[in-house]
Amino acid sequence: MPPQNAPVLGWIVALLGPFCLLGVLGFHFPELLTSREFRQVYSEDFARSLLLAGLVATFLLGTFSLLRGHGRRLSLLGIGCATLALLLGGATVEFEPIAPTPFSLGLDWFLISLLASALVFIPIERMRSAHPQAVLRPEWRTDLAYFFVGHVLIQFILISVTSFTSAVLSLALYPPLQSGIQLLPVWLQFLFAVFVADLTQASVHRAYHRYPLLWRFHAVHHSSRSLDWLAGSRMHLLEILCTRSLVLLPLLWLGFTPAVVNAYVILVGLQAVLAHANLGLRFGWLEQVLVLPRYHHWHHASDPAYAHCHFAIHLPLVDRLLGSYRLPADGSWPDHYGLQDPDAVPQGILRQHWQPFLPQRGGG
Numbered sequence: 001m002p003p004q005n006a007p008v009l010g011w012i013v014a015l016l017g018p019f020c021l022l023g024v025l026g027f028h029f030p031e032l033l034t035s036r037e038f039r040q041v042y043s044e045d046f047a048r049s050l051l052l053a054g055l056v057a058t059f060l061l062g063t064f065s066l067l068r069g070h071g072r073r074l075s076l077l078g079i080g081c082a083t084l085a086l087l088l089g090g091a092t093v094e095f096e097p098i099a100p101t102p103f104s105l106g107l108d109w110f111l112i113s114l115l116a117s118a119l120v121f122i123p124i125e126r127m128r129s130a131h132p133q134a135v136l137r138p139e140w141r142t143d144l145a146y147f148f149v150g151h152v153l154i155q156f157i158l159i160s161v162t163s164f165t166s167a168v169l170s171l172a173l174y175p176p177l178q179s180g181i182q183l184l185p186v187w188l189q190f191l192f193a194v195f196v197a198d199l200t201q202a203s204v205h206r207a208y209h210r211y212p213l214l215w216r217f218h219a220v221h222h223s224s225r226s227l228d229w230l231a232g233s234r235m236h237l238l239e240i241l242c243t244r245s246l247v248l249l250p251l252l253w254l255g256f257t258p259a260v261v262n263a264y265v266i267l268v269g270l271q272a273v274l275a276h277a278n279l280g281l282r283f284g285w286l287e288q289v290l291v292l293p294r295y296h297h298w299h300h301a302s303d304p305a306y307a308h309c310h311f312a313i314h315l316p317l318v319d320r321l322l323g324s325y326r327l328p329a330d331g332s333w334p335d336h337y338g339l340q341d342p343d344a345v346p347q348g349i350l351r352q353h354w355q356p357f358l359p360q361r362g363g364g
């Protein structure tokens with residue numbers, strides 16, 4: 001049976017069980033598995049309640065799925081992991097005071113982001129989809145793996161980006177400019193920061209499309225043939241490091257206050273997920289002002305007429321300035337997504353990460 005036809009309930013249980021196990025391991029080894037920055041955002045009680053809800057849901061749904069006789073192996077896998085999570089302490093697991101460590105994984109960031117995104121986007125994509133599509137559409141496991149890696153390695157990404165920007169800025173800071181920017185009201189700084197960041201991002205993005213060596217890496221992002229809230233996670237790790245570093249550089253050089261930079265980082269996280277969502281809502285004039293799903297979906301169209309448009313991720317104005325604005329006025333959506341040569345990028349996160357380094361057999 002092809003994986004995409006496997007029972008949805010069985011897959012939910014098969015994911016929930018391991019997530020509970022990861023949650024318990026996060027309590028056992030918080031200094032290694034949870035991120036120092038994100039730990040400040042939620043309470044221990046919240047994490048315990050979430051773990052308890054996950055365990056209860058795994059056992060209830062797993063039993064129901066087994067009784068229905070579908071997805072037996074998947075359900076048993078989920079129940080097995082949840083049982084192990086219980087044996088390791090469950091939601092009442094004790095843990096030692098958290099010792100500082102130079103590096104940790106962001107398991108908590110992954111689990112809580114996944115839950116929040118799924119709770120928000122799965123229902124609205126079901127109610128107002130642009131294209132009819134199953135939640136567990138083809139290649140969902142690949143994109144979930146990207147979501148996992150992008151979140152779990154958050155500290156590694158942050159450290160790499162910060163090291164790069166600090167090294168460059170130590171050579172070229174101009175304090176009077178920074179002081180001047182910081183005199184502006186915060187709302188104006190924020191608008192300016194979004195514009196500067198998007199102009200930088202769109203220019204870098206255009207370079208990925210223009211230069212074959214860079215395209216090898218960016219083609220991974222364009223290899224998704226089904227778009228939804230999870231699909232935007234598919235991005236080569238080197239592209240994440242390179243784009244984030246280059247976009248953050250002008251923001252720090254111009255000297256926007258940390259609150260403005262943090263607000264921008266939150267916005268880019270939200271808008272990147274929203275832009276890929278399979279969300280067919282009509283936004284009217286707002287589509288001209290903000291990058292929304294239909295706008296970015298045309299960037300992913302396999303139609304060669306749209307191969308080099310919509311590089312912006314925040315403001316369509318940026319594409320108008322770069323000459324890459326091409327949103328159809330009739331409200332239409334692309335029929336197909338992905339690369340013009342669908343076989344140009346292999347399947348699976350590991351092969352997709354390795355392939356750009358191999359000799360290429362042709363353009364994508």
Ligand SMILES: [Zn+2]
Pocket residue numbers: 205209218222299
């Ligand atoms: Zn692109």
Ligand SMILES: [Zn+2]
Pocket residue numbers: 221232276296300
């Ligand atoms: Zn995209």
